[in-house]
Amino acid sequence: MAIESLARKDVQALTPYQSARRIGGTGEVWINANEAPDCSEYQLNCDRLNRYPEFQPPELIQAYAAYAQLDVNQVLSTRGADESIELLIRTFCEPGQDSILICPPTYGMYSVSAETCGVAIKQVPLLDNFDVDFEAVGNALEGVKVVFLCAPNNPTGNMLDREALLALLEKSANKAIIVVDEAYIEFCPELSQASLIAQYENLVVTRTLSKAFALAAIRCGFTLAQSSVIEMMKKVIPPYPVPEPVSQIATQALSEQGLAVMKERVSTLNATREQLLHALSQLSCVVEVFPATGNFVLARFKDSKQAFDAMAAAGIIARDFANKPRLENCVRLSVGSSAEMDATLTALQSLN
Incomplete structure (x- = not known):
């Protein structure tokens, strides 16, 4: 065999x-x-490399919460935003039963993560100008637990219509999680949707330090959501997701300097x-x-x-x-x- x-x-x-x-x-x-x-330069303290790291290093979570203007209980650190994508699928989708929804052309890891988790994939193609077809997405939510929207969209660069997003959040309340992937949001921060988290329990925003922070090598990302979502994801994430050197470097990157x-x-x-x-x-x-x-x-x-x-x-x-x-x-x-x-x-x- x-x-x-x-x-x-x-x-x-x-x-x-x-x-x-x-x-x-x-x-x-x-x-x-x-x-x-x-690249920037960072200082590394090696005194605790013989110890397991904190599950969610307090200094790192506090620093990112301050940066994102959220509470610490609304932030989860992961191995890049890619781990967050898979965690969301594993947390909210029943294999062989539920689906995710994507809007191609878009980032490829949404579908790969779903396939590895045994979760089906619905597709609602982007409009001719590559904007999200929010009406079609709203009409395709049957059986869908997680919707992935990338903004800026990779590779087309399109952003989201906030009013249409608000309507989708209302329509999907208690039915589906709406994930806005903001890996590139530092390049247009005024268009972030993170300020809506307080209003919508089903909104999740994913972020990374790989792009604007020039830290692709350390694989550090963040999930932003209401505490109820974060607590569910904490049940699924591995016990030591943030290595000590990663935490140190990321915390320095989030300092005032x-x-x-x-x-x-x-x-x-x-x-x-x-x-x-x-x-x-x-x-x-x-x-x-x-x-x-x-x-x-x-x-x-x-x-x-x-x-x-x-x-x-x-x-x-x-x-x-x-x-x-x-x-x-x-x-x-x-x-x-x-x-x-x-x-x-x-x-x-x-x-x-």
């Missing part, structure tokens, strides 16, 4: 999420994972993004540039393979979305340093 046959049937058939590192590539300019182009550094980084990257958007729109090899609200830009090329190959030849690794439905000839470019963006544009200008 092949060992694969011992695995669950769902896992045997599963196509794993293809992360940037898993796909790989060769080059000097990495703009395929929406990482920050710079750390937040100032993050905001300066965001300001720089947003300015660079606007320059990149303008420059891409001037290239004859580019057909369309999508709205950009995070630290990435999605562009549709006349020939995405040609564009991808031109960048790769110049040592620039971008993220190819051309094989995804409705994203034909699309490539996503993370916003890096000015030098990285100049190199990217130079490579693409060779196609004009």
Whole structure:
């Protein structure tokens, strides 16, 4: 008997999420994972590395609660936002019975996590302009326990209509959890939905330190929700989800000085993004540039393979979305340093 046959049937058939590192590539300019182009320095105290860490380190939770303007009992720290996605499915969905709902094209881990948990997936495609079709979502809630809405949406950059979101929260009350994935919200903080948590028990917001905080390597994320939701998730999360070094670094990043550094980084990257958007729109090899609200830009090329190959030849690794439905000839470019963006544009200008 092949060992694969011992695995669950769902896992045997599963196509794993293809992360940037898993796909790989060769080059000097990495703009395929929406990482920050710079690093900060942190101090690490190793005196307690022989001890298990706190379940939810108080200093870290207090720091993020203050940053998010929430109570400490409304915050849960996880291994990146990805762990939060799976925890929400495991906490609220009965395998083989309930469904999640996603709005493609969107972040791929929602569906992968559901499949690994034996939970079905309903799809309500985004509208032609890639906004959420809230009316269709509201009409598709039968059997759905968790709805995932990504804002800024990865990879299209679209945000949410607040009034439509409020209507959906009302309609799904006591029926489904509405999750707003705000991995990139620091790049447009005025559009966050976290202030609605006090009003809606079925609203969950997921966050991460991987993007604007430039801490992708430490895998630190947060779930924001009313305490009743957080307490249910605490029943499911493993006993030591936040390693001590992660807690120390993340707490420093959330200090007054750390937040100032993050905001300066965001300001720089947003300015660079606007320059990149303008420059891409001037290239004859580019057909369309999508709205950009995070630290990435999605562009549709006349020939995405040609564009991808031109960048790769110049040592620039971008993220190819051309094989995804409705994203034909699309490539996503993370916003890096000015030098990285100049190199990217130079490579693409060779196609004009």
